Amino acid sequence: MRGLTRKMSSPVRSPFRRDLTGLKESDVTTYIVRRLLQSIVVLLLVSIFVFLAIRLMPGDPIKLMVYESNLTGLSPQQLADLRHEYGLDKPLALQYLDWLGGVLQGNLGISVFTKTPVAKEIFRRLPITFEIGLWSLLLSIVIGVPVGIISAVRRGTWIDQLVVTLSNIGVTIPVFWLGVILMLVFSLYLKWLPVMGFTPLTEDPGMHFKQLVMPVICSSLFSVAALARQTRSSMLEVMHQDYIRTAWSKGLNENAIIFKHALKNGLIPVITTLGLSARGIVGGSTVVETVFSIPGMGRLLVSAVSNLDYAYVQGIILIIAATVVAINVLIDIVYGWADPRIRYS
């Protein structure tokens, strides 16, 4: 919401006054450009913070690699050569500038431990995490929002009670537990789905989608439930507004009242919730990836931090940060679309 000012002529505006959006195309363009510039600053700050934070952790990657690889016979000179090879003998500022220069050229660095370019591994895993995240987000929207609307419109009925109960379960159920349940039911009893793994779409489309089903269900459960609850809550608030009552009394069609007049005004909190869920698209879920043995970004990040693999940690966090910043910009823009009272200044 930073960069936005909310100008409200009245506590609640009627959507029937269509002439008051106050939005000009040039305003939006200026706003987007300004937010993008701010994003670059944010990304630079994040990169500096991560660069320094990982180096504050106890340990020296060269010593760790030597220890784990049992290279205990290396001489001090050989160790110094290794340190030089990875630029770890330079002052911190130079190390950062070297890394940043590489990033601008698409090179996220070389891992001390795997001796391979980290960008290659990150971009092998990113599409996997991205696909699971995207399907989960879609599922959240397609199920969470309509269910929340139905629940609000049918408040007090058995449908509402069912939605409230299920969404409460959804936000509290542990993902790893759900994963095991799904495996038992769909893989061991019904034998419909494979327990684990990831097969590229190009290799075997059938297996690809089969292997996605359970991880996507697990990844989306929380956001489906959270979205349903949020949508229900927002809709209930809007449905009690005077202008909706007026619409009902005018004899307007139910669908028109709900979808044309009530839903858009109730979307702001829903969009916020959706934005928070969207961050998982690139960050991945370590739990889901571990339970279903999927080589995604979540596991890679945990492993990198645990090993003090500077290049991987910096690269992964930069990509996650860039995505989160982009999503935030997008959400801010969508806010303006959903609620014309929010003006770009």
Next chain:
Amino acid sequence: MKKVLFVLVLASLLLAACSTPTPEPTKAPPTSAPVASTKAPEPTKAPAATTAPATSAPAATKAPEPTKAPAAATKAPEPTKAPAAGVTPKTGGTLTILVRALPNPIGNTLTNFAPGNTLYLFPAAEPLVGVAPDGQFVPNKLAVGWDVAPDGKAITFKLRQGVKFHDGTDFNAEAVKYNLDATRTARAELKVITSVDVVDTYTVKLNLSDWSNTILNQLSWHNGVMISPASVKGQTAEYIATHVVGTGPFMLKEFQAETKLVFTKNANYWEKGKPYLDGITYLLVADQNTSKNAFLSGQANAWDYLDAKNAPELVKQGYKINTTPGLGRIIYTDSINADSPFSKKEVRYAFEHAIDKQAIVDAFGYGTWKVAVGPCAETHLGCAVATANARKYDPAKAKQLLAQAGYPNGFKMSFYAVGSIENEMLTAIQAYLKDVGIQAEMSKPDSATGTTLHLEGWKNGVWLQGLTTDSPSYVAALQSDGPNRAKIFSSDVPAKYTELLAQAAAAKDAATQKATSEALIKYVQDEALFIPLFITSRTVVYTSKVHFDLDAYSVHSWNPGDAWLDP
């Protein structure tokens, strides 16, 4: 009514979670199932027939023969594990094995490779020296024989002829020299090799500063693995890190870091008729529940390194299972710090007396673990000598020793453990220590922090870690995991220990090896250089269609070329 229905659905899901389905295992008729499959093992008792260390573990009384007669070289190599009489190995099929860890990177064995991952290289790359299930070194790999000089200062290997690397280049003495020259300067355990001479195309001589009876052990593992020099020379670090070009029965087809390793049949393998399989695939599965479900659902033929707690249930379901000794669990103290309670021997003794090892073994080993009576596994040469002075569970004696050391009211300390140790076990140990007045703060540092503590030291605390049991050689175990300030900075390494270790490593004949190994064990035990707890297990489960010798060894070895599957 709908609510009731909903509750019923939920209840059924909960029930499903609490019970594991028993899918039809792809097993042979009951007559071929292991004996234990008809007798359910009790959690606190050893599943007798499922764990057969007597047949699969190296015998403690058999010393490795460093001066193995060259005559062995002239004898045609026998398959390590011959198929049972009347059973003809079938060809074809892919063996899929679920594992907990995979090498990352895989290829640069010459410069950067975690030794514990060597097992996963063996389909593609072979060592110079082979190992028999009883721990003896046999010339069934790339060396067809070896001869030790009378003064022990050299060992000459005769190499197998007609062997080619997967890239078509010849395996010969030059290749051996290239590989050993690359590793001997980087690894402390190979420093004993001063130079490598090419005698002729198929003869190579290793010149040693002193005789070391662990040299064959080293050359049967990651240090002895031979990679094509042509595949490494002139290549980028990335290429080397992701490719393995060896002489093995399979070739590396696909390597995905922390995901999978796919090997495909090497049609030009030197042992004619092998391999039987079309390929071997390793899948990394970090979570034990996932592994179990994947194995039960048929996504894999075998599951290696499963938790001992899963074994009894799988035996009941008729799967083949085998357990060999796994890592020993030992505790290092910061005995080097003069102000640490652990600098006093009485405190180290008290620590061992305070913990009821048997109770922990019963509770967490499911019949597959054993109490370490001394600072060794019973498979280590000479370990029996430790029995007489075993420090048994005796809290009263622990308190008395603590009082003698000046800690009548105990003390506070840090207890570090590697991540694979069960939290419940740490809680149990913490409770035992509390009983004698020691307030232990338990923690499991991440990999980087743990290694840093090892390298830079810790104060007033202990580290629970592993002791390898992969060979009968106690010297080799100590060279890998024994007191060494380069690896465990805080733990004392007395000069006497170094002297005894050197003597034991230099022993030439079996009798001297046994005597020096016993002296070493006794010294480590008397000085409590580390505190032994128990010997864990390495368990593998597989369907009855699988025939391999992965179950014949501890962590050290296996022969992928011998593996086959029933159709």
